[in-house]
Structure formats: structure tokens, C-alpha cells
Amino acid sequence: KTKYTSIAGLGTLILCLALGLGRGTMQPNPDKFASRSEFNLYQSKWTYFTVNTLKYLSDGDTAETEIPKAITRFRTAMGYPKSGDMFTAPFSRSTTLHHAPDWNTYIDVKDSMNVVVIFAEGLSASFTGPNAAFGSLTPTLDSLIAGGLFWPNMLSITDRTHGIFSSALAGLPHGFERGFLNINTVYPDHLSVLNRFSNRGYSTAFAYGGWSYFDNYRQFLEHQDTDFFNDQDFLQDTFNIQPETFNNEAHVWGFKDHRMAELYFSSMDLVKQPPPYFNIFLTLSLHSPFDIPDEEYYFQKAKNLRPKFPEAFITKKQKELATVLYTDAFFKDFFDRYSQRPEFKNTVFLIFGDHNVHGIKYKNELDRYHVPFLIYSPAVKKSATFREIISHNDVPAILSSLFNLELPRRIHWLGRGAQAADETSAAHPIFLGSFTGELTGVLHEKTLLLYDKLYSVEEDLELTPLNDSVKKEKLRQLLADYETLNRYTIENNLILSNDTRLWLERTREVTSSNLQ
Numbered sequence: 103k104t105k106y107t108s109i110a111g112l113g114t115l116i117l118c119l120a121l122g123l124g125r126g127t128m129q130p131n132p133d134k135f136a137s138r139s140e141f142n143l144y145q146s147k148w149t150y151f152t153v154n155t156l157k158y159l160s161d162g163d164t165a166e167t168e169i170p171k172a173i174t175r176f177r178t179a180m181g182y183p184k185s186g187d188m189f190t191a192p193f194s195r196s197t198t199l200h201h202a203p204d205w206n207t208y209i210d211v212k213d214s215m216n217v218v219v220i221f222a223e224g225l226s227a228s229f230t231g232p233n234a235a236f237g238s239l240t241p242t243l244d245s246l247i248a249g250g251l252f253w254p255n256m257l258s259i260t261d262r263t264h265g266i267f268s269s270a271l272a273g274l275p276h277g278f279e280r281g282f283l284n285i286n287t288v289y290p291d292h293l294s295v296l297n298r299f300s301n302r303g304y305s306t307a308f309a310y311g312g313w314s315y316f317d318n319y320r321q322f323l324e325h326q327d328t329d330f331f332n333d334q335d336f337l338q339d340t341f342n343i344q345p346e347t348f349n350n351e352a353h354v355w356g357f358k359d360h361r362m363a364e365l366y367f368s369s370m371d372l373v374k375q376p377p378p379y380f381n382i383f384l385t386l387s388l389h390s391p392f393d394i395p396d397e398e399y400y401f402q403k404a405k406n407l408r409p410k411f412p413e414a415f416i417t418k419k420q421k422e423l424a425t426v427l428y429t430d431a432f433f434k435d436f437f438d439r440y441s442q443r444p445e446f447k448n449t450v451f452l453i454f455g456d457h458n459v460h461g462i463k464y465k466n467e468l469d470r471y472h473v474p475f476l477i478y479s480p481a482v483k484k485s486a487t488f489r490e491i492i493s494h495n496d497v498p499a500i501l502s503s504l505f506n507l508e509l510p511r512r513i514h515w516l517g518r519g520a521q522a523a524d525e526t527s528a529a530h531p532i533f534l535g536s537f538t539g540e541l542t543g544v545l546h547e548k549t550l551l552l553y554d555k556l557y558s559v560e561e562d563l564e565l566t567p568l569n570d571s572v573k574k575e576k577l578r579q580l581l582a583d584y585e586t587l588n589r590y591t592i593e594n595n596l597i598l599s600n601d602t603r604l605w606l607e608r609t610r611e612v613t614s615s616n617l618q
Contacts, residue, residue, distance in 0.1 A: 273515025
């Protein structure tokens with residue numbers, strides 16, 4: 103930054119302080135609030151702007167003096183060996199660091215099997231699975247869990263849907279406000295699993311009952327050369343239909359999940375999507391305003407939950423609870439329809455939540471990120487539950503090991519996959535963020551730093567406050583270094599290493615102007 107930038111910023115800061123005085127507490131103490139959500143609601147926008155302006159001014163010549171140090175510290179903490187590309191692609195590391203469980207013990211995967219990845223809006227570990235915090239409200243999913251490979255302790259990397267695309271498909275860093283998908287420039291070069299499956303001859307598609315340009319879902323997937331978009335615009339034009347509202351809601355996200363269970367297959371058959379295919383299905387109904395068909399039916403089912411929930415809670419949250427029950431009914435319809443199709447036995451399904459549903463009380467601050475993850479297929483030979491802590495960033499490495507995808511020697515993915523382990527522990531650091539672009543925490547092994555508070559992570563992701571200044575400072579430094587490199591690599595197009603670029607060019611899969 104130049105001295106003129108600093109002077110201008112300082113002038114802006116002084117003006118903000120002058121205008122902000124008298125508008126309430128400038129920097130409230132988060133320890134005085136019951137939850138981070140309450141603190142965020144209370145904290146004034148003036149405070150947020152002032153704090154971040156000070157931070158910007160204090161960064162000074164970070165790129166010149168601190169970046170090499172941040173890279174070295176970050177890679178050491180992540181367990182990445184020193185390499186020739188570490189300063190030109192800080193996230194680049196060897197693919198040999200991927201975890202490689204013996205999948206053959208559990209599932210018989212063939213190279214040409216179809217893949218369907220279901221991003222389930224609001225699907226939460228709070229109400230799905232045998233040890234759900236509220237008790238399970240999803241009997242259909244529970245039946246799939248009983249016959250599949252289940253990870254009850256997956257973490258979303260952020261609290262909004264957009265984060266699932268860049269993390270679960272390409273293991274990318276968070277980005278800024280509204281995430282990686284909403285970067286206001288050309289996407290930095292990167293490698294996604296969509297690219298790898300396309301290279302193997304798979305067709306690819308995105309099915310979503312809503313407007314696919316929302317939060318740049320479609321732009322990101324077009325960047326991956328996705329073949330088909332079965333979205334609201336396509337469905338309206340092709341079938342001459344309109345999304346319905348069932349409760350006179352002013353805002354309609356799109357075609358409801360039960361309708362999409364039908365339209366997904368109609369669209370596939372209409373465009374004659376060739377197998378094998380890699381399809382992404384994003385649900386949308388488990389989201390405010392919780393507008394669902396047969397509302398009274400699901401309300402009554404919610405009222406029958408009284409043994410599990412206090413009546414006052416059911417009355418207050420009946421729309422949310424009814425929509426959870428409706429979502430499970432969608433899964434039943436979806437899998438009933440799929441099971442009648444000839445390719446069903448040759449299909450692997452990955453199902454996971456994008457984040458915990460908003461509107462239902464969280465058991466702790468980590469709960470907003472806590473989602474279930476399931477691999478289900480008729481090809482599963484031995485069902486199992488693994489209690490290791492993984493994240494959306496681990497999905498690309500899981501898919502690559504499960505399907506033995508061809509990968510370059512070095513990769514930028516922040517996750518390393520699953521170990522198929524039963525210990526409630528994160529084998530490598532998992533970074534957490536928010537819709538605003540704030541990086542909120544990091545979890546490694548059994549220790550969590552979240553909103554600058556330290557916790558020990560117990561079974562079922564229960565949290566116990568931890569007083570350990572050494573661990574806290576270590577995780578603070580790791581989070582700070584990640585935040586620095588998140589911005590540095592994105593703004594300077596330093597995610598993909600030159601070694602990987604050359605590999606892609608040699609295989610003639612992409613041009614230098616359209617790296618995926």
C-alpha cells in the first residue's frame with residue numbers, strides 16, 4: 103500500500119469514528135452474549151467497518167514481508183513438506199498425502215459407475231442419523247444410512263450454500279464476502295473433480311429447481327464445462343410450467359423438492375444424457391420461508407413429535423420441523439423412482455447437507471456447520487459408520503480415491519479425504535467461515551478455535567471450554583496465516599501450481615486460457 107492509501111484510509115476511519123460515536127457500543131464484548139448469533143445481531147455495522155479498516159491499515163506491507171513467513175508456517179502446520187512450488191502455489195502439495203482407505207472392503211466401485219452428488223439444503227446432523235441431537239426426524243435417510251457408509255461428523259466450511267460448490271467440488275479456499283463463487287474477477291485457475299470425471303468420459307449435469315445464477319452457482323459450474331443445466335429456466339421453457347407457492351409466499355425459491363424428484367428424471371430422459379454421468383442435485387425446500395405442499399399434513403406429523411420436543415418448541419418451530427419431515431419424504435420419493443431405473447444398481451450417491459438449517463436452535467456454536475455425510479449405493483457390500491471429523495473440502499479426495507481418478511502429481515485441494523476411522527478427531531486442519539467473508543475458526547485433531555474461544559471436541563461434536571494458551575495461540579496463528587493466503591492466492595492467481603498447469607497442457611485437456 104502507498105502512503106497515500108494509508109492517509110486516505112486513516113481519514114475515512116476518523117470520519118467513521120466521529121459519525122459512530124453515540125450510536126451504541128462500538129465494540130461489544132462477545133463473552134457477554136449467549137451465542138455468536140446474538141453478538142452478530144447486536145454488533146453495529148460501524149464497529150464492523152471500523153475494526154476491518156484498522157486491520158487493513160495495520161496489514162501494511164504484508165505481501166513483501168509476511169507472505170513467505172505465512173506460507174512456511176501454514177505448510178508446516180498442515181504437514182506439507184517443503185517444495186519448489188511452495189512460494190508460487192502455497193496450497194500445492196503432493197497427492198500422496200491423500201488418505202486411501204480400503205474402499206473395496208465396503209463397496210464394489212466400477213470405473214463406469216454413475217455418480218449423483220446431492221447437496222441437501224439445510225440437512226443437519228441435529229435431526230439426521232442415529233445420534234442426532236434432537237433425535238432423528240428422517241426415517242428414509244436413516245434406512246439409507248443403515249445400508250451405506252456414514253460419517254455423522256462432517257463439517258460444512260461455511261454457513262451458506264455457495265460454499266459447498268467450491269469446497270466439495272474443488273477443495274478451494276473460502277474467498278471473501280459471499281465466498282469463492284462471488285469473486286468479482288475471473289476465477290483463479292483450479293482443478294475440480296468435475297474436470298476429472300469429464301476427462302474420463304462422463305457427462306455432467308446440475309439439477310436445481312431454482313434460479314441457477316443465484317450466488318453464481320451456474321457461473322462456477324459453467325467454468326467446469328458442465329454439460330446440462332436442469333434448472334428453473336430450463337424447466338419453465340421446456341415443460342411450460344411455473345413454480346408453485348403453497349402458502350401465498352411472496353418469494354418462491356423455485357420448484358419444490360417433490361416436484362424436482364419427478365422433473366429430474368424427465369429432464370435426463372428428454373436430453374438423453376449419456377452414461378456414465380456425474381450429476382449434482384441441489385435441493386431447496388428446507389429453507390425459509392419453508393413453503394411446502396400438504397402443510398397441514400406435515401404440521402400434524404410435527405405435532406406428533408411431542409415425546410421428543412416440548413409442545414411450546416413445536417408450536418414455535420412447526421414450519422421448520424414440518425419441512426424437515428417433508429424433505430425426508432422427498433428422499434423417499436426420489437429413491438423410489440431411482441430404484442425403478444435400470445442404471446440404479448450402477449450408481450453411487452453422495453448425500454450431505456450444505457449447512458445446518460437456520461431457525462432451529464443450535465446445541466453449540468459448531469452446530470451450525472455440523473452436517474451428515476452418506477455414501478449410498480446398491481454396490482455397498484458392508485455398511486459402516488465412521489466418526490472421524492471431515493469437511494466438504496475432503497469430498498474431492500474421497501471421490502478421487504473411490505473412483506481412482508487420474509490426478510496430477512501435485513494438487514491444491516485443502517482436504518485429503520477420509521481415513522474410514524472411528525475416532526472423533528480431524529486428521530488435518532479444517533477451516534470455518536461465514537457468509538460475510540469472516541474466517542471464524544479452525545479445528546485440528548480434537549481442538550477447536552471458534553470465534554476466538556478454545557474448545558475440546560468430544561463425541562457427537564459436543565464442546566468443552568479449554569484453557570490452554572499454547573494451543574490457542576498456535577491455532578490463532580494458523581487461522582491468521584490461512585486468512586492471509588486465502589486472499590494472496592486468489593488475488594494473484596496462485597492456487598494452481600505450474601507443475602499442474604504443465605500436466606494439464608501435456609494431456610491436452612484444457613487450453614492455457616481455460617484452466618478448470
